[in-house]
Amino acid sequence: MTDDNQSPQDALASITAARAGIVKDTRYPLSWDLGYGAICGALVGGQALPTLWAGLVLAFAMVGLVLSIRAWRKEMGYWVNGYSPRRARWVAIGLAVVLIALMGVSLWFRSNGLHWGGLITFALGFVAAVVGGRLWMRTWKAELAEEGQ
DSSP, rough: OOOTOOHHHHHHHHHHHHHHHHHOOOOOOOHHHHHHHHHHHHHGGGSSSOOOHHHHHHHHHHHHHHHHHHHHHHHHHHOOOTTTEEEEEEEEHHHHHHHHHHHHHHHHHOOOOOOOHHHHHHHHHHHHHHHHHHHHHHHHHOOOOHHHH
């Protein structure tokens, strides 16, 4: 709840303190990155499989993504859309471009009967998601810290 009698300076100080708290409290285990990487790797690599299997992998990966968002919300108390912060948005867009390109490569593998190619795009998607996720978090934290000063 907000205090209607609070001065604008006090309100800004409260927002600054809250942002500083988020930056300090946003530490998470490597297992989060590994899980996120596996989900993204499955999203892109699974597309090299025959259509039925690709659809199943896609469905399981999407469920995994939803469950991981719920787990983050439960653990941290919030979820930040990857596209809402200004500079961090560009990291998210860059990661999306890489993952979409890898998905295209997976589809090319499938169209040429090279279903094993999904292992390559899975690995590349995994690495891209882990690196991109860490880069996004670092950029977002820096952005929050700068806005809080």
